[in-house]
Amino acid sequence: xxxxRAPHERLVETAFALGWALTRHxxxxxxxxxxxxxxxxxxxxxxxxxxxLRANLARSGTLPGPVLDQxxxxxxxxxxxxxxxxxxxxxxxxxxxxxxVVTSNEQPLRSAYAEGRGAVIALPHMANWDLxxxxxxxxxxxxxxxxxxLEPKTxxxxxxxxxxxxxxxxxxxxxxxxxxxxxxxxxxxxxxVCLVADRDLTNAGAEVMLLGEAARLPIGPAALAAAxxxxxxxxxxxxxxxxxxIDFSEPQSxxxxxxDINAATQTVADWFTAGIRRHAVDWHMLQPxxxxxxxxxxxx
Numbered sequence: 001x002x003x004x005r006a007p008h009e010r011l012v013e014t015a016f017a018l019g020w021a022l023t024r025h026x027x028x029x030x031x032x033x034x035x036x037x038x039x040x041x042x043x044x045x046x047x048x049x050x051x052x053l054r055a056n057l058a059r060s061g062t063l064p065g066p067v068l069d070q071x072x073x074x075x076x077x078x079x080x081x082x083x084x085x086x087x088x089x090x091x092x093x094x095x096x097x098x099x100x101v102v103t104s105n106e107q108p109l110r111s112a113y114a115e116g117r118g119a120v121i122a123l124p125h126m127a128n129w130d131l132x133x134x135x136x137x138x139x140x141x142x143x144x145x146x147x148x149x150l151e152p153k154t155x156x157x158x159x160x161x162x163x164x165x166x167x168x169x170x171x172x173x174x175x176x177x178x179x180x181x182x183x184x185x186x187x188x189x190x191x192x193v194c195l196v197a198d199r200d201l202t203n204a205g206a207e208v209m210l211l212g213e214a215a216r217l218p219i220g221p222a223a224l225a226a227a228x229x230x231x232x233x234x235x236x237x238x239x240x241x242x243x244x245x246i247d248f249s250e251p252q253s254x255x256x257x258x259x260d261i262n263a264a265t266q267t268v269a270d271w272f273t274a275g276i277r278r279h280a281v282d283w284h285m286l287q288p289x290x291x292x293x294x295x296x297x298x299x300x
Contacts, residue, residue, distance in 0.1 A: 028088065032081075035084045036080060049286035049287075050286070052287060052288060055288075055293060056285045056286075057280055059213055075284065078127070078282045082127065086131075089134055089162075089166055092134075097138055100135075100243055101131065101132065102244070103246045104246075104248065106246075109121075117231070118191055118228070119251070120187070120230050120231070121232075121248075122221035122235070126238065126275065127279075131244050137166065145194050145196075146220075147171070171183065171186070180220070201218065206218075206262045208269040209269060211273050213290050216289065221265075225253070225254040226255060226257075227256065231251035231252065231253060232252050232253075232268075234248075234249040235247060235271075236271065236275025237275075247275060
């Protein structure tokens with residue numbers, strides 16, 4: 001029997017194929033408009049991913065129905081902007097990548113990184129995390145990251161190849177301790193480990209408060225910081241006109257105790273909450289992360 005792919009996986013594959021074709025054969029403004037129309041079309045279809053996005057965004061504030069509907073449609077456009085930029089990135093000059101990013105509170109990260117212990121950054125699915133990784137690589141902080149294995153394999157291979165062209169080291173998400181061992185090696189080589197951390201893929205995460213509601217987030221970033229002595233930071237991202245803005249938290253040290261790791265994960269969730277509330281339109285979370293939704297899905 002062939003396993004059915006989840007709606008989000010089908011959406012990712014469709015977006016990837018469409019973006020790849022458009023960016024190779026269309027002028028940039030034309031591709032941008034076409035992808036925006038594609039985002040609107042997928043929004044109108046109200047598939048499972050779009051419905052889950054709406055449910056997640058509803059936690060960002062008390063929003064009347066029409067306002068939440070518009071926010072969801074705009075968030076889909078933001079998601080497809082990510083795809084548009086992501087496929088263009090390998091063709092961007094180094095100066096364009098660097099000039100496309102603005103930051104806040106960057107200096108504490110630079111100071112911590114300069115101490116020689118690498119650093120761990122936890123970030124959510126916001127705006128363009130690939131551009132953030134390319135910017136870090138080009139400004140003296142080589143990035144290692146983890147990629148969820150996608151089906152079909154050709155899709156996963158494309159993801160890995162294009163991120164490697166941007167200068168990142170890509171580690172496949174594996175069962176057991178192999179992924180953590182590879183990440184510890186990256187820290188030992190004084191790399192910046194960037195982990196998208198607003199969805200628990202391992203079922204071993206911590207229950208935290210996110211946007212005022214119980215959610216499950218991975219403990220990987222905090223556990224890696226505890227195991228290596230590297231500082232842990234959180235970051236949120238948002239589109240500001242043609243630019244990407246990255247807001248960094250203060251670095252924190254994490255001790256090797258589960259309670260401390262859970263507490264650090266809650267600190268990350270607090271930073272995510274503040275950033276998502278400011279820029280909910282750029283939060284591209286089309287899967288369940290809140291405990292209530294996870295329980296509902298388990299029952300179904």
